[in-house]
Amino acid sequence: MRNDINETKDKITPVCLHLELKDDYLSDYQKRMLRRYGESRMGESITRDIFIPSDMPLHNLHYAIQKLFGWQNSHLRNFYLPEDVYNKLTGGTVKGWSNLVGILFQPPSEAEDDIFWDDDYQKGSISTWLKKKYTGPYSYGGIMEHPEIAKQDIQELLDRFKMLEVRESLTDYMERSKQDKNDEVRIIRRAPLVELTLEEMNSSLVIESGTESLLERLEVNKVIAAQGENIDSKELFPVTRELIYNYDFGDNWIVTITKHKDCDDLLKQNIIDEYELEEAKDTVLNKYKPVCINKDGISVLDDVGGLSGFADFLGTIYEGEDKEESADARAWARSLGWSSRKVSNKMML
Template sequence: MDSYKKAKDILSRIDKPIINASKEKEWEDDTVHLLPNFTSEEREKFIICDDIMVLHVELIEKVKEADRPLCGIKYGESISQDILVPFTLPLHNLHYVINQAFGFTNSHLHEFTLTDSDLEWVTNKKVKNWKKLIGIIFKNPIRDEDVDFWDDDYTGGNPKKWMRSKYTGPDYNKCYEEGYRYIREEIKDLKVGTTSLNNLYYEFENNPFALNEAIELDNIFSLDESPREPISVFYSNLDDYIKDADKHDDESLLSQPWIDGFVNELEYSYDFGDSWSFLITAKLDIEYLLKDKRVTVKAVKDAIKKVCTFARPVIIAADGYPLIDDVGGLKGYIEFLKEIENGNEELNSWSSSKDWKKKIDKNAL
């Protein structure tokens, strides 16, 4: 349980940068890995631990090859961003990161979900396991709709500055009603009339598999390339974590049961009308960017220092122009870009009012 306590106590020790000496030695000569060998003087400047991962966030819908130059795509098959993030960033705050990075304005509903294969693995295709994971991995399926808007406190001013405040740490606000104990009390009398996971969609108005956004990245992503542990071990560990969490007061961060990260990918959906869907892939190195000469080692180390110093995610690579709200999804976006190229003054004025620019901006965050 020592690793559990250490990980969950990070935020209470932000004035003492955490450097893993064994990791530092292991990666000392590695110019690709995200554990650079900082000097002691550099460490003194850091206000959070240096545990950082790269998230490759890419639009799932592919852009036709003929339309890629129009969209500013040079390297992949769709619009994407590669973002350095702290391990301790919750999914709720990652939502604002993705919105800001891709040009959205938090104007629509969103959700995070597992891939089908990961959902099957973690539930072992059993409804009883899904129910056990409510409040830990999954949101409360019978929650009031207002819970999803608990952090929407924008009252005016610069919306980009407001969104930036949502993902700038090292402390992150969390919703009490997304806490484990609150949710378990809410669902104590929950009756489920099916033994089929697929049929759960018909049991609730909310998506029963939407992820609890209080989860921190290191509690959902696993960067271990070795085979996954047996599901029985996963649940045995989870039982221990639940018992340990029960020892702590409601106000403590440790009252939320720890969970061992088990996925390499997540899906993020935004605006269920325009249907923007992204695949988020976690990475611990940037070799895939270096080989295409999209970044330099120096640029990545500088970006890591920014993340550590300002407790804020940093974009290190971008492929494609920013998206825009209310454009009609990818198909509408491509038509929008064609009209912009043709000098459509009405659309130029409309996009300008949304502060949209046909320019890749790696400083968007």
């Protein structure tokens, strides 16, 4: 089943996004490595400013993010909302969440085969393969995200647990177990799943895919409001001024995504000029693809331990006293497609 979601091309407009890869727990040493060798101006993050076609879904933005930051699409990922936005939308209840499954959130039985329905890379250039994925026209072929199927899936979950033993939270249990390590988790009450809070459900039931992941068929431009733009409480979309992308749940790379109202701030800071701006917009409209207009920081790589690990990696290859270790680290990084060479904005995507 295919769900075409592209608008007619004459309705497409360029949308400007700011992407920030950040780790709030970088040490002073790691920040210094990012400034000195990672070309990060402040040493606290790596950022990209891009234009995308207004009908680009989250699914295709994922592939663009992979290319922009130097990853190779080799780990799990998801898009989710800031905690306060998520709590406001769901009311912190199973009922509030379940009402938005298939509209905003992925169904509880979202299978990896469905999420990765078009992850068909086998050999050749990963960059060329990624480019095909983030270039329009766009369509979404996952089955589970179809509204009717997603609604059926969440209803099956609610029907399966018409009565559930509600366990105490892990926090409460850990606090009690300090006094008695042999104490078992307490059952607080029995109630239908649909009547529980999300905290109660998560304490009592394991949903492997979680409840926060957004539908990847949703269009980025409809989900995010521009900075300073009002969000109408009577309308569901846009839902947030900030979107979060999490890649590789082990390394836990976090990219925060916001939308520029316009590019005046980039023009005022002389980050981009009028000609470059118009050229970028023309690329989006005529080549039906995103384009990078500004970057701060070099590309990272997979399996390096997140941004902090990448900073340590830079320290090893540039300032490491063990030359053999430095050479091995460089060789390993090259095997993953990493290069320290400078890449122009135009060649980022």
